[in-house]
Amino acid sequence: MLxxxxxxxxxxxxxSKSSIATDLNISEDMVDELISQLVRMGYLSEDLGxxxxxxxxxxxxxxxxxxxxxxxxxxxxxKGKDLLENLN
Amino acid sequence: xxxxxLVGNPNSGKTTLFNALTGSNQHVGNWPGVTVEKKEGKxxxxxxxxxxxxxxxxxxxxxxxxxxxxxxxxxxxxxxxVVINVVDATNIERNLYLTTQxxxxxxKVILALNMMDEALAKDIQIDLENLSKNLGIPVVxxxxxxxxxxxxxxxxxxxxxxxxxxxxxxxxxxxxxKELNNIKNLLNGSTFDYPTDWITIKLLEGDKEVxxxxxxxxxxxxxxxxxxxxxxxxIYELEIIDKRYDFIGDxxxxxxxxxxxxxxxxxxxIDKIVTHKIWGLPIxxxxxxxxxxxxxxxxxxxxxxxxxxxxxxxxxxxxxxxESIGAPDLLTSFIVEGIFGGVGAVFExxxxxxxxxxxxxxxxDTGYMARAAYVMDGIMRKLGxxxxxxxxxxVGFGCNVPGVMATRTLDNKKDRMIAILINPFMSCGxxxxxxxxxxxxxxxxxxxxxxxxxxxxxxxxxxIVGKLFSKTLFKGESSDxxxxxxxxxxxxFRSVMxxxxxxxxxxxxxxxTMIFVVVSLLWILSILPYGVEPYSQExxxxxxxxxxxxxxxxxGFGTWQASVSLFAGIAAKEAVVAILGxxxxxxxxxxxxxxxxxxxxxxxxxxxxxxxxxxxxxxxATLATVKKEMNSTKWAVFMALYTFFIGWISAxxxxxxxxxxxx
Numbered sequence: 001m002l003x004x005x006x007x008x009x010x011x012x013x014x015x016s017k018s019s020i021a022t023d024l025n026i027s028e029d030m031v032d033e034l035i036s037q038l039v040r041m042g043y044l045s046e047d048l049g050x051x052x053x054x055x056x057x058x059x060x061x062x063x064x065x066x067x068x069x070x071x072x073x074x075x076x077x078x079k080g081k082d083l084l085e086n087l088n
Numbered sequence: 089x090x091x092x093x094l095v096g097n098p099n100s101g102k103t104t105l106f107n108a109l110t111g112s113n114q115h116v117g118n119w120p121g122v123t124v125e126k127k128e129g130k131x132x133x134x135x136x137x138x139x140x141x142x143x144x145x146x147x148x149x150x151x152x153x154x155x156x157x158x159x160x161x162x163x164x165x166x167x168x169x170v171v172i173n174v175v176d177a178t179n180i181e182r183n184l185y186l187t188t189q190x191x192x193x194x195x196k197v198i199l200a201l202n203m204m205d206e207a208l209a210k211d212i213q214i215d216l217e218n219l220s221k222n223l224g225i226p227v228v229x230x231x232x233x234x235x236x237x238x239x240x241x242x243x244x245x246x247x248x249x250x251x252x253x254x255x256x257x258x259x260x261x262x263x264x265x266k267e268l269n270n271i272k273n274l275l276n277g278s279t280f281d282y283p284t285d286w287i288t289i290k291l292l293e294g295d296k297e298v299x300x301x302x303x304x305x306x307x308x309x310x311x312x313x314x315x316x317x318x319x320x321x322x323i324y325e326l327e328i329i330d331k332r333y334d335f336i337g338d339x340x341x342x343x344x345x346x347x348x349x350x351x352x353x354x355x356x357x358i359d360k361i362v363t364h365k366i367w368g369l370p371i372x373x374x375x376x377x378x379x380x381x382x383x384x385x386x387x388x389x390x391x392x393x394x395x396x397x398x399x400x401x402x403x404x405x406x407x408x409x410x411e412s413i414g415a416p417d418l419l420t421s422f423i424v425e426g427i428f429g430g431v432g433a434v435f436e437x438x439x440x441x442x443x444x445x446x447x448x449x450x451x452x453d454t455g456y457m458a459r460a461a462y463v464m465d466g467i468m469r470k471l472g473x474x475x476x477x478x479x480x481x482x483v484g485f486g487c488n489v490p491g492v493m494a495t496r497t498l499d500n501k502k503d504r505m506i507a508i509l510i511n512p513f514m515s516c517g518x519x520x521x522x523x524x525x526x527x528x529x530x531x532x533x534x535x536x537x538x539x540x541x542x543x544x545x546x547x548x549x550x551x552i553v554g555k556l557f558s559k560t561l562f563k564g565e566s567s568d569x570x571x572x573x574x575x576x577x578x579x580x581f582r583s584v585m586x587x588x589x590x591x592x593x594x595x596x597x598x599x600x601t602m603i604f605v606v607v608s609l610l611w612i613l614s615i616l617p618y619g620v621e622p623y624s625q626e627x628x629x630x631x632x633x634x635x636x637x638x639x640x641x642x643x644g645f646g647t648w649q650a651s652v653s654l655f656a657g658i659a660a661k662e663a664v665v666a667i668l669g670x671x672x673x674x675x676x677x678x679x680x681x682x683x684x685x686x687x688x689x690x691x692x693x694x695x696x697x698x699x700x701x702x703x704x705x706x707x708x709a710t711l712a713t714v715k716k717e718m719n720s721t722k723w724a725v726f727m728a729l730y731t732f733f734i735g736w737i738s739a740x741x742x743x744x745x746x747x748x749x750x751x
Contacts, residue, residue: 001333002326013469014363014462014571018353026337027346033182037329040152047497071458071479072572073497083326 001026003087005034006043010076010084035074043080047073091139091166092245095159095190096174097183098145101202103127105174105232106142109242114140133242141168147182149189151297163195164282170196170245177207177214177229181340187223188258188332194283196253199227200241205234211347218343224254256285258335264327267292267320274313278306293328294321355575359459363573368463375456376543379447381536387440388528388535396436400680403428418615421622426611426670427604433669433681434599434662437521442592444520448485449587453579457482462571471555474503476569477510481550484514485543486591488710491516492717502562506554508714509723512706512731513550515543517591518598518661522701525665529685530694542702549703549734599662606656606663607670614671623671643700643739644693644747654700658728660707692751696743704735 001024008020017031024031038044076084096102106114110129117126127142143162144155151157163171173190175183180201190197199219201207207214220227226244230237260268271288280287280301290298291314299318303311362371403424410420451457464478476498484491488511495507515523523542527535613629615622624630625648633648636655640646649671656663665681672684689697705711705728715724 001337002330009570012570013465014573016353016355016359016573016575018575019356019359022353022356027181027340029179030181030333030337030340033185034333036147036182037185037333040148040150041326041329071461072574073476073479074570074572076570 001030002034002038002043003083005031006038006076006080007084007087009035009044009074010080038080039074041079042077043083044074045077047075089137089139090169090246090249091141093141093143093163093166093168093171094174095143095163095171095186096145096200096202097147097176097186100145100174100176100183101232102145102174103142105172105200105202105230105238106140108232108235108238110140131242133246136246138246141166146186148186149193150293151295157297160189160193163190163193164286168195170198170248172198172200172241172245174200174202174232177201177204178210178212180212180214180344181336184336184339185332187225188335191224191254191256191258192289193286194253194256196248196251197225198241198245198248199223199225200232200237201227201229202232204229204237205231213345215343215345219339222257222339222342224257258331260328260331264292264324264331267324271314271317274310275302275306278302278310280305289328291317292321292324294318294325353575355455355573358576359573362456362459363462365466368459369467372460372463373540373544375451375460377536377540379444379451380540380543382447383440383444383539384527384535387443388532391439391443395438396680399428399432399435403432421615422608422611425623426607429672429681430607430611430666430670431599431604433525433665434521434603435596437524437665438592438595440524441517441520441595442588445517445588445591446584449584450579452587453577453583455574455576458571458573462573465571467551468554471551472558473506473551473554474498474500474569477503477507477554480507480511481514481547484511484516486517487594488512488514488516488706489713492710492713495717502558505562505718505723506557508717509557509727509730510550510554512710512727513546513553513703515546515702516661517595518707519701521662521665522657523698525668525681525685526689526694526698529682530689530691538698542698545699546702549738553734595662598660599666602660603662603666606659607666610652610656610663610667611670629671639736640700640739642744643696643736644743645689645697645700645739647688649688650697654704657701658705658708660709661701664701692743692746695746696739699742700735700739702735703731703738705729705732 004024005020008023009015017028017035020031021028035044039046094102094106106127106129109131113131114127114129117128125144129140129142131138131140141162143159146153146155146159149156149160149163162168171190173187175187187197187199201214201216201219204214214229216227216229226248228237228241228244230241232238268288271291272284275284275288282298282301287298287302291302294317299314302314306314362368364371406428407420407424410423451460461478461482464481468474468478477495479497480491480494483494491511491514492508495504495511498504498507523539524535527538531538610629613632614627616628620626625634629652630648632655633652636651637646637648640651640654645651649668652671653664653667656667668685669681672681672688685694706714711724711728714727715721718724
């Protein structure tokens, strides 16, 4: 399942957990867990799309003007790319 | 005294269960050698005392973090008599991964299926008997926060003390099974601190701590045979973890029934339309156009006059008051023309800003903005730009300072430089009052269209310039990323209002501080040297404006007033309207700014002025942020100059072409 999730993510520019769940016939909670596992294992890296600032938002004058709902993004790491290449 | 260990994922209710079991009979310390907190307590059950240890919350028992190592070392070396695995019943798939690892350890595990009340509320039906049968361990339903199921849990745990642990029922498949057997044979005869079956799996999984331990404890001969274990683990690590998930999948399928989910979720159905390859972009444009139209329809036509009338009325009363008490002319002029004419002009546009950010808040809260970023990502990639750039561009619509900061998510330096340099083309909230005053004066019937056009033009210019930079100054490959499209949700009123209030408060705050200071300083320049007619061309302000004005003559607005306002806009964009309000209130006292502008601008020069404002040099705060983020004054100066040039050339083109066409 992990490989399938990684492949689906790698083949798309955007995904919803529900579409992966439908494709693999598993629950959305399971998709969530599989993605977290891929991140933990270093096949994916995750960022929230918001500034990774040195100062805390609390002390930032511009905090309230930052994007309210960060968009979650993932990048397939070199380890992930190598894995997918070996599978092909 | 027997020891019961509690282990579970963070937020599974493990500590609540620990507190419910031990009450005040507990103490907190640290695990030896690490900074991880150790909680221990005692319970008395049926006249016997038991030691309870709350292990750190963890998702797995690998060697990825201190918490994981502490938890697994305690289970394997501390030899608890029974382990209670606390599982969040509402998120069982995630929690069961830890359970599979406990099963592999060959320890006595009981599953405390916690938060059962929440699971029932979500209509998740769990067949406890089947779950227990499939996992091969006892399962007890609990609600730790309500102290429900605790007696059953303790009875089951104590009964388990005299039984032997369950067998690991995970099927790893033929290939992995063969490798596990080979490794087990190799390890025969060696003694370890951990169970051999568990060590075998961990070796094949490539667990560095276990590999190190085995190398320390085995003979040189075995060590030589294990030399390729890391290479082998690179093949099997993922396979083993996948088998655990297959096992979890089977267990869940056989024992849990969730509310029926349709084959295709509503989110997916909507996404098929709004993220469509061809229709996605026009739909996004249409949505934004509707937002701008509604902003004008509600903000201008419904609430438009309220604030303006209030400020005008207040100004008139204060003027009468100042006259009646015989206040000096200079003070009256400063308050009525400087403060009310200048800062007040900025305040008049609050209703439109309130409405615009209300609708933007709704788009964000429903999850549509993530789709907008996704749709734009496709275009960005085609242009050789990084898709993440558009995220920083969306942030830039609020304010360019966090917009520039948001580029930090771009790992590639080339992508980041481009994203920073094009961010000021995103029309920030501070530029909004400038457009609004000119639209009110010259295009009142096409407000939504003009505003939409300006924002869209900003995006188009950013894309063109970005493409140009990627082909010239910053050549190189862009890295890819994948965006998660969150499920659509009904917007939360509280969240939308809060978002709107944050933007409006920032606007009011800046108008009351930064803009007030700029207006005050420029007001002083507008009445000096002493004796000169205030706000005249002879004042210092007038002379500065006259000096700059010829630059803007080819764009059609070569007046000293327009020039000075643009100059002040580099300090803060809102200052443009404030200064126009002050200088025009000065020449035609009592006439509101919109009427004053209609006398000195034409629709064509108004358009070229708005284009200049859209593109020209960003505010000082943005330039300072660019200097800090790029660690270079050179790039900040470059940004100030190149954006000014683009703004100027665009404004000149609009005016000259418009004139040729007879506008």
